[in-house]
Amino acid sequence: MNSKIAERFILGKVIAQKEWRLGLNSLYVDAAIEPFVAGQFTQLALDEDCHVLRPYSFVNPPSESPFEFYYSLVPGGYFSSRLVKLKPHDPIYIAKRPSGRFVLSSVPDATILWLFATGTGFGVFLSILQTQQPWLRFQKIVLVHSVQNTLSLTHQHLVQLWQHQYPERFYWMPVVTGENLSDGQRGAVSKRITHLLASGELENQTGLSLSAQTSQTMLCGNPAMIHDLSELLKLRGLLVNHVKQPGQITIENYWKLDNKNNA
Known part of the structure:
Protein backbone atom coordinates (compact mmCIF):
# COMPACT_ATOMS: atom_id res chain seq x y z
CA MET A 1 0.00 0.00 0.00
CA LYS A 96 -10.17 5.63 8.35
CA ARG A 97 -12.38 8.73 8.41
CA PRO A 98 -16.16 8.41 7.92
CA SER A 99 -17.90 10.91 5.63
CA GLY A 100 -21.23 12.57 5.03
CA ARG A 101 -23.62 15.21 6.34
CA PHE A 102 -26.73 13.01 6.32
CA VAL A 103 -26.89 13.33 10.10
CA LEU A 104 -29.50 14.65 12.50
CA SER A 105 -27.35 17.60 13.54
CA SER A 106 -27.89 18.89 9.97
CA VAL A 107 -31.67 18.55 10.24
CA PRO A 108 -33.69 21.44 11.75
CA ASP A 109 -36.25 20.83 14.48
CA ALA A 110 -39.82 19.80 13.70
CA THR A 111 -42.70 17.87 15.20
CA ILE A 112 -42.55 14.96 12.75
CA LEU A 113 -39.56 13.24 11.16
CA TRP A 114 -40.37 11.39 7.92
CA LEU A 115 -37.73 8.87 6.76
CA PHE A 116 -38.04 7.63 3.15
CA ALA A 117 -35.88 4.79 1.82
CA THR A 118 -35.70 2.45 -1.12
CA GLY A 119 -33.75 -0.82 -1.03
CA THR A 120 -30.53 -0.74 0.93
CA GLY A 121 -30.95 2.99 1.56
CA PHE A 122 -32.96 1.73 4.53
CA GLY A 123 -29.74 0.89 6.37
CA VAL A 124 -28.75 4.46 7.21
CA PHE A 125 -32.04 5.04 9.03
CA LEU A 126 -31.49 1.94 11.13
CA SER A 127 -28.27 3.50 12.39
CA ILE A 128 -29.98 6.81 13.16
CA LEU A 129 -32.97 5.25 14.91
CA GLN A 130 -30.73 3.12 17.13
CA THR A 131 -29.49 6.32 18.79
CA GLN A 132 -31.40 8.49 21.26
CA GLN A 133 -31.24 11.70 19.24
CA PRO A 134 -34.33 11.21 17.03
CA TRP A 135 -36.47 10.07 19.94
CA LEU A 136 -35.44 13.09 22.01
CA ARG A 137 -35.96 15.64 19.22
CA PHE A 138 -39.12 14.57 17.38
CA GLN A 139 -42.58 13.78 18.69
CA LYS A 140 -43.45 11.43 15.82
CA ILE A 141 -41.24 9.39 13.46
CA VAL A 142 -42.44 7.74 10.25
CA LEU A 143 -40.23 5.14 8.54
CA VAL A 144 -41.18 4.32 4.93
CA HIS A 145 -39.27 1.54 3.16
CA SER A 146 -39.92 0.66 -0.49
CA VAL A 147 -38.73 -2.72 -1.81
CA GLN A 148 -39.41 -5.08 -4.70
CA ASN A 149 -40.63 -8.01 -2.60
CA THR A 150 -41.54 -8.86 0.99
CA LEU A 151 -38.35 -10.88 1.49
CA SER A 152 -36.48 -7.58 1.25
CA LEU A 153 -38.24 -6.22 4.35
CA THR A 154 -35.30 -6.99 6.59
CA HIS A 155 -34.23 -6.01 10.12
CA GLN A 156 -37.76 -6.58 11.41
CA HIS A 157 -36.44 -7.19 14.92
CA LEU A 158 -35.53 -3.49 15.08
CA VAL A 159 -38.82 -2.34 13.60
CA GLN A 160 -40.74 -4.44 16.12
CA LEU A 161 -38.58 -3.12 18.96
CA TRP A 162 -39.44 0.50 18.09
CA GLN A 163 -43.11 -0.38 17.67
CA HIS A 164 -43.04 -1.83 21.17
CA GLN A 165 -41.01 0.97 22.75
CA TYR A 166 -42.78 3.88 21.04
CA PRO A 167 -46.29 2.67 20.14
CA GLU A 168 -47.72 6.22 19.97
CA ARG A 169 -44.72 7.80 18.26
CA PHE A 170 -43.32 5.36 15.68
CA TYR A 171 -45.05 4.61 12.37
CA TRP A 172 -43.78 1.86 10.06
CA MET A 173 -44.89 1.76 6.43
CA PRO A 174 -43.43 -0.97 4.21
CA VAL A 175 -44.04 -0.48 0.49
CA VAL A 176 -43.72 -3.48 -1.85
CA THR A 177 -43.75 -2.63 -5.56
CA GLY A 178 -43.00 -5.94 -7.28
CA GLU A 179 -45.56 -8.34 -5.79
CA ASN A 180 -49.31 -8.71 -5.63
CA LEU A 181 -49.97 -8.60 -1.90
CA SER A 182 -52.67 -10.30 0.06
CA ASP A 183 -54.55 -8.04 2.45
CA GLY A 184 -52.44 -7.14 5.45
CA GLN A 185 -49.33 -8.96 4.26
CA ARG A 186 -46.71 -7.63 6.70
CA GLY A 187 -48.81 -4.46 6.74
CA ALA A 188 -47.37 -3.54 3.35
CA VAL A 189 -48.93 -1.57 0.52
CA SER A 190 -48.18 -2.14 -3.15
CA LYS A 191 -47.99 1.44 -4.43
CA ARG A 192 -44.86 3.51 -4.92
CA ILE A 193 -43.86 6.08 -2.32
CA THR A 194 -44.61 8.94 -4.71
CA HIS A 195 -48.12 7.59 -5.34
CA LEU A 196 -48.75 7.28 -1.60
CA LEU A 197 -47.76 10.88 -1.04
CA ALA A 198 -49.56 12.35 -4.04
CA SER A 199 -52.81 10.50 -3.28
CA GLY A 200 -52.82 11.44 0.40
CA GLU A 201 -52.74 7.79 1.43
CA LEU A 202 -49.48 8.25 3.31
CA GLU A 203 -51.01 10.86 5.59
CA ASN A 204 -54.32 9.01 5.87
CA GLN A 205 -52.62 5.84 7.07
CA THR A 206 -50.48 7.60 9.65
CA GLY A 207 -52.97 10.29 10.63
CA LEU A 208 -50.15 12.84 10.34
CA SER A 209 -49.72 15.93 8.19
CA LEU A 210 -46.65 16.23 5.99
CA SER A 211 -46.09 19.96 5.62
CA ALA A 212 -43.35 22.54 5.92
CA GLN A 213 -44.92 23.68 9.20
CA THR A 214 -44.88 20.26 10.88
CA SER A 215 -42.23 18.11 9.24
CA GLN A 216 -38.66 17.31 8.39
CA THR A 217 -37.96 14.68 5.72
CA MET A 218 -34.87 12.58 5.02
CA LEU A 219 -34.50 10.68 1.72
CA CYS A 220 -32.06 7.90 0.90
CA GLY A 221 -32.00 5.35 -1.91
CA ASN A 222 -32.65 5.24 -5.61
CA PRO A 223 -31.79 8.63 -7.21
CA ALA A 224 -35.01 8.55 -9.26
CA MET A 225 -37.08 8.19 -6.09
CA ILE A 226 -35.16 11.01 -4.43
CA HIS A 227 -35.74 13.33 -7.42
CA ASP A 228 -39.42 12.52 -7.86
CA LEU A 229 -40.25 12.62 -4.16
CA SER A 230 -38.32 15.86 -3.68
CA GLU A 231 -40.35 17.49 -6.46
CA LEU A 232 -43.59 16.44 -4.80
CA LEU A 233 -42.41 17.76 -1.46
CA LYS A 234 -41.43 21.07 -3.03
CA LEU A 235 -44.98 21.42 -4.36
CA ARG A 236 -46.08 21.30 -0.72
CA GLY A 237 -43.75 24.16 0.15
CA LEU A 238 -40.87 22.15 1.57
CA LEU A 239 -37.35 23.28 0.67
CA VAL A 240 -34.13 21.34 0.24
CA ASN A 241 -32.05 21.63 3.38
CA HIS A 242 -28.71 23.41 2.89
CA VAL A 243 -26.08 24.58 5.34
CA LYS A 244 -26.68 28.25 4.49
CA GLN A 245 -30.40 27.87 3.87
CA PRO A 246 -32.20 25.46 6.22
CA GLY A 247 -35.09 23.53 4.73
CA GLN A 248 -37.22 20.45 5.26
CA ILE A 249 -35.76 17.99 2.69
CA THR A 250 -32.44 16.36 3.59
CA ILE A 251 -30.97 14.12 0.89
CA GLU A 252 -28.25 11.47 0.97
CA ASN A 253 -26.14 12.02 -2.16
CA TYR A 254 -23.39 9.46 -1.68
CA TRP A 255 -25.00 7.19 -4.30
CA LYS A 256 -23.75 9.69 -6.88
CA LEU A 257 -20.18 8.72 -6.00
CA ASP A 258 -20.76 5.38 -7.66
CA ASN A 259 -22.43 5.55 -11.07
CA LYS A 260 -22.62 1.77 -11.15
CA ASN A 261 -25.07 1.78 -8.23
CA ASN A 262 -22.69 0.04 -5.85
CA ALA A 263 -21.97 -2.71 -8.36
Whole structure:
Protein backbone atom coordinates (compact mmCIF):
# COMPACT_ATOMS: atom_id res chain seq x y z
CA MET A 1 0.00 0.00 0.00
CA ASN A 2 1.48 3.36 -1.01
CA SER A 3 1.75 6.18 1.51
CA LYS A 4 -1.18 8.25 0.18
CA ILE A 5 -3.54 5.29 0.37
CA ALA A 6 -2.19 4.34 3.79
CA GLU A 7 -3.13 7.80 5.05
CA ARG A 8 -6.77 7.21 4.10
CA PHE A 9 -7.39 3.48 4.54
CA ILE A 10 -6.85 0.87 7.20
CA LEU A 11 -6.91 -2.91 7.06
CA GLY A 12 -10.03 -4.41 8.62
CA LYS A 13 -11.31 -7.92 9.11
CA VAL A 14 -14.57 -9.54 8.02
CA ILE A 15 -16.47 -10.87 11.02
CA ALA A 16 -19.50 -12.35 9.27
CA GLN A 17 -21.87 -12.24 6.33
CA LYS A 18 -25.65 -12.46 6.72
CA GLU A 19 -27.80 -13.35 3.73
CA TRP A 20 -31.26 -11.87 4.19
CA ARG A 21 -32.40 -13.28 0.87
CA LEU A 22 -30.56 -14.27 -2.29
CA GLY A 23 -28.65 -11.18 -3.41
CA LEU A 24 -29.28 -9.10 -0.27
CA ASN A 25 -26.66 -9.23 2.46
CA SER A 26 -25.18 -7.55 5.50
CA LEU A 27 -21.40 -7.55 5.86
CA TYR A 28 -19.92 -7.21 9.35
CA VAL A 29 -16.45 -5.70 9.65
CA ASP A 30 -14.07 -4.97 12.50
CA ALA A 31 -11.58 -2.12 12.04
CA ALA A 32 -9.98 0.62 14.13
CA ILE A 33 -11.36 3.64 12.26
CA GLU A 34 -12.20 7.08 13.62
CA PRO A 35 -15.59 7.47 15.37
CA PHE A 36 -18.59 8.09 13.13
CA VAL A 37 -21.94 9.79 13.57
CA ALA A 38 -25.15 7.89 12.80
CA GLY A 39 -26.08 8.67 9.21
CA GLN A 40 -22.53 8.80 7.89
CA PHE A 41 -20.92 6.43 5.39
CA THR A 42 -17.46 5.11 4.64
CA GLN A 43 -15.65 3.60 1.66
CA LEU A 44 -14.67 -0.03 1.30
CA ALA A 45 -11.95 -1.55 -0.91
CA LEU A 46 -11.04 -5.16 -1.50
CA ASP A 47 -7.28 -4.95 -2.10
CA GLU A 48 -4.43 -2.90 -0.75
CA ASP A 49 -4.16 -0.72 -3.86
CA CYS A 50 -7.69 0.58 -3.14
CA HIS A 51 -8.21 1.43 -6.81
CA VAL A 52 -11.89 0.37 -6.73
CA LEU A 53 -13.92 1.89 -3.90
CA ARG A 54 -17.58 1.78 -2.99
CA PRO A 55 -19.47 3.91 -0.44
CA TYR A 56 -21.62 2.18 2.18
CA SER A 57 -23.57 3.64 5.08
CA PHE A 58 -23.13 2.31 8.59
CA VAL A 59 -26.17 0.33 9.75
CA ASN A 60 -25.08 -0.13 13.36
CA PRO A 61 -25.17 2.78 15.81
CA PRO A 62 -21.84 4.40 16.75
CA SER A 63 -21.96 2.73 20.17
CA GLU A 64 -21.82 -0.80 18.75
CA SER A 65 -19.40 -2.95 16.81
CA PRO A 66 -18.66 -4.66 14.48
CA PHE A 67 -19.69 -2.33 11.67
CA GLU A 68 -22.63 -3.49 9.57
CA PHE A 69 -22.91 -2.64 5.87
CA TYR A 70 -26.11 -3.48 3.97
CA TYR A 71 -25.75 -4.19 0.26
CA SER A 72 -27.29 -5.78 -2.81
CA LEU A 73 -25.55 -8.14 -5.19
CA VAL A 74 -25.64 -6.56 -8.64
CA PRO A 75 -25.60 -9.24 -11.37
CA GLY A 76 -22.25 -8.97 -13.13
CA GLY A 77 -21.15 -6.22 -10.77
CA TYR A 78 -17.39 -6.14 -10.24
CA PHE A 79 -17.43 -5.06 -6.60
CA SER A 80 -20.52 -6.68 -5.09
CA SER A 81 -19.77 -10.04 -6.75
CA ARG A 82 -16.47 -10.09 -4.86
CA LEU A 83 -17.88 -8.62 -1.67
CA VAL A 84 -20.46 -11.40 -1.33
CA LYS A 85 -17.72 -14.05 -1.41
CA LEU A 86 -15.90 -12.71 1.64
CA LYS A 87 -15.69 -15.05 4.62
CA PRO A 88 -14.95 -14.50 8.32
CA HIS A 89 -11.32 -13.41 8.90
CA ASP A 90 -10.90 -12.24 5.29
CA PRO A 91 -9.19 -8.84 4.93
CA ILE A 92 -11.01 -5.73 3.74
CA TYR A 93 -9.86 -2.13 3.51
CA ILE A 94 -11.94 0.66 5.00
CA ALA A 95 -11.52 4.42 5.02
CA LYS A 96 -10.17 5.63 8.35
CA ARG A 97 -12.38 8.73 8.41
CA PRO A 98 -16.16 8.41 7.92
CA SER A 99 -17.90 10.91 5.63
CA GLY A 100 -21.23 12.57 5.03
CA ARG A 101 -23.62 15.21 6.34
CA PHE A 102 -26.73 13.01 6.32
CA VAL A 103 -26.89 13.33 10.10
CA LEU A 104 -29.50 14.65 12.50
CA SER A 105 -27.35 17.60 13.54
CA SER A 106 -27.89 18.89 9.97
CA VAL A 107 -31.67 18.55 10.24
CA PRO A 108 -33.69 21.44 11.75
CA ASP A 109 -36.25 20.83 14.48
CA ALA A 110 -39.82 19.80 13.70
CA THR A 111 -42.70 17.87 15.20
CA ILE A 112 -42.55 14.96 12.75
CA LEU A 113 -39.56 13.24 11.16
CA TRP A 114 -40.37 11.39 7.92
CA LEU A 115 -37.73 8.87 6.76
CA PHE A 116 -38.04 7.63 3.15
CA ALA A 117 -35.88 4.79 1.82
CA THR A 118 -35.70 2.45 -1.12
CA GLY A 119 -33.75 -0.82 -1.03
CA THR A 120 -30.53 -0.74 0.93
CA GLY A 121 -30.95 2.99 1.56
CA PHE A 122 -32.96 1.73 4.53
CA GLY A 123 -29.74 0.89 6.37
CA VAL A 124 -28.75 4.46 7.21
CA PHE A 125 -32.04 5.04 9.03
CA LEU A 126 -31.49 1.94 11.13
CA SER A 127 -28.27 3.50 12.39
CA ILE A 128 -29.98 6.81 13.16
CA LEU A 129 -32.97 5.25 14.91
CA GLN A 130 -30.73 3.12 17.13
CA THR A 131 -29.49 6.32 18.79
CA GLN A 132 -31.40 8.49 21.26
CA GLN A 133 -31.24 11.70 19.24
CA PRO A 134 -34.33 11.21 17.03
CA TRP A 135 -36.47 10.07 19.94
CA LEU A 136 -35.44 13.09 22.01
CA ARG A 137 -35.96 15.64 19.22
CA PHE A 138 -39.12 14.57 17.38
CA GLN A 139 -42.58 13.78 18.69
CA LYS A 140 -43.45 11.43 15.82
CA ILE A 141 -41.24 9.39 13.46
CA VAL A 142 -42.44 7.74 10.25
CA LEU A 143 -40.23 5.14 8.54
CA VAL A 144 -41.18 4.32 4.93
CA HIS A 145 -39.27 1.54 3.16
CA SER A 146 -39.92 0.66 -0.49
CA VAL A 147 -38.73 -2.72 -1.81
CA GLN A 148 -39.41 -5.08 -4.70
CA ASN A 149 -40.63 -8.01 -2.60
CA THR A 150 -41.54 -8.86 0.99
CA LEU A 151 -38.35 -10.88 1.49
CA SER A 152 -36.48 -7.58 1.25
CA LEU A 153 -38.24 -6.22 4.35
CA THR A 154 -35.30 -6.99 6.59
CA HIS A 155 -34.23 -6.01 10.12
CA GLN A 156 -37.76 -6.58 11.41
CA HIS A 157 -36.44 -7.19 14.92
CA LEU A 158 -35.53 -3.49 15.08
CA VAL A 159 -38.82 -2.34 13.60
CA GLN A 160 -40.74 -4.44 16.12
CA LEU A 161 -38.58 -3.12 18.96
CA TRP A 162 -39.44 0.50 18.09
CA GLN A 163 -43.11 -0.38 17.67
CA HIS A 164 -43.04 -1.83 21.17
CA GLN A 165 -41.01 0.97 22.75
CA TYR A 166 -42.78 3.88 21.04
CA PRO A 167 -46.29 2.67 20.14
CA GLU A 168 -47.72 6.22 19.97
CA ARG A 169 -44.72 7.80 18.26
CA PHE A 170 -43.32 5.36 15.68
CA TYR A 171 -45.05 4.61 12.37
CA TRP A 172 -43.78 1.86 10.06
CA MET A 173 -44.89 1.76 6.43
CA PRO A 174 -43.43 -0.97 4.21
CA VAL A 175 -44.04 -0.48 0.49
CA VAL A 176 -43.72 -3.48 -1.85
CA THR A 177 -43.75 -2.63 -5.56
CA GLY A 178 -43.00 -5.94 -7.28
CA GLU A 179 -45.56 -8.34 -5.79
CA ASN A 180 -49.31 -8.71 -5.63
CA LEU A 181 -49.97 -8.60 -1.90
CA SER A 182 -52.67 -10.30 0.06
CA ASP A 183 -54.55 -8.04 2.45
CA GLY A 184 -52.44 -7.14 5.45
CA GLN A 185 -49.33 -8.96 4.26
CA ARG A 186 -46.71 -7.63 6.70
CA GLY A 187 -48.81 -4.46 6.74
CA ALA A 188 -47.37 -3.54 3.35
CA VAL A 189 -48.93 -1.57 0.52
CA SER A 190 -48.18 -2.14 -3.15
CA LYS A 191 -47.99 1.44 -4.43
CA ARG A 192 -44.86 3.51 -4.92
CA ILE A 193 -43.86 6.08 -2.32
CA THR A 194 -44.61 8.94 -4.71
CA HIS A 195 -48.12 7.59 -5.34
CA LEU A 196 -48.75 7.28 -1.60
CA LEU A 197 -47.76 10.88 -1.04
CA ALA A 198 -49.56 12.35 -4.04
CA SER A 199 -52.81 10.50 -3.28
CA GLY A 200 -52.82 11.44 0.40
CA GLU A 201 -52.74 7.79 1.43
CA LEU A 202 -49.48 8.25 3.31
CA GLU A 203 -51.01 10.86 5.59
CA ASN A 204 -54.32 9.01 5.87
CA GLN A 205 -52.62 5.84 7.07
CA THR A 206 -50.48 7.60 9.65
CA GLY A 207 -52.97 10.29 10.63
CA LEU A 208 -50.15 12.84 10.34
CA SER A 209 -49.72 15.93 8.19
CA LEU A 210 -46.65 16.23 5.99
CA SER A 211 -46.09 19.96 5.62
CA ALA A 212 -43.35 22.54 5.92
CA GLN A 213 -44.92 23.68 9.20
CA THR A 214 -44.88 20.26 10.88
CA SER A 215 -42.23 18.11 9.24
CA GLN A 216 -38.66 17.31 8.39
CA THR A 217 -37.96 14.68 5.72
CA MET A 218 -34.87 12.58 5.02
CA LEU A 219 -34.50 10.68 1.72
CA CYS A 220 -32.06 7.90 0.90
CA GLY A 221 -32.00 5.35 -1.91
CA ASN A 222 -32.65 5.24 -5.61
CA PRO A 223 -31.79 8.63 -7.21
CA ALA A 224 -35.01 8.55 -9.26
CA MET A 225 -37.08 8.19 -6.09
CA ILE A 226 -35.16 11.01 -4.43
CA HIS A 227 -35.74 13.33 -7.42
CA ASP A 228 -39.42 12.52 -7.86
CA LEU A 229 -40.25 12.62 -4.16
CA SER A 230 -38.32 15.86 -3.68
CA GLU A 231 -40.35 17.49 -6.46
CA LEU A 232 -43.59 16.44 -4.80
CA LEU A 233 -42.41 17.76 -1.46
CA LYS A 234 -41.43 21.07 -3.03
CA LEU A 235 -44.98 21.42 -4.36
CA ARG A 236 -46.08 21.30 -0.72
CA GLY A 237 -43.75 24.16 0.15
CA LEU A 238 -40.87 22.15 1.57
CA LEU A 239 -37.35 23.28 0.67
CA VAL A 240 -34.13 21.34 0.24
CA ASN A 241 -32.05 21.63 3.38
CA HIS A 242 -28.71 23.41 2.89
CA VAL A 243 -26.08 24.58 5.34
CA LYS A 244 -26.68 28.25 4.49
CA GLN A 245 -30.40 27.87 3.87
CA PRO A 246 -32.20 25.46 6.22
CA GLY A 247 -35.09 23.53 4.73
CA GLN A 248 -37.22 20.45 5.26
CA ILE A 249 -35.76 17.99 2.69
CA THR A 250 -32.44 16.36 3.59
CA ILE A 251 -30.97 14.12 0.89
CA GLU A 252 -28.25 11.47 0.97
CA ASN A 253 -26.14 12.02 -2.16
CA TYR A 254 -23.39 9.46 -1.68
CA TRP A 255 -25.00 7.19 -4.30
CA LYS A 256 -23.75 9.69 -6.88
CA LEU A 257 -20.18 8.72 -6.00
CA ASP A 258 -20.76 5.38 -7.66
CA ASN A 259 -22.43 5.55 -11.07
CA LYS A 260 -22.62 1.77 -11.15
CA ASN A 261 -25.07 1.78 -8.23
CA ASN A 262 -22.69 0.04 -5.85
CA ALA A 263 -21.97 -2.71 -8.36
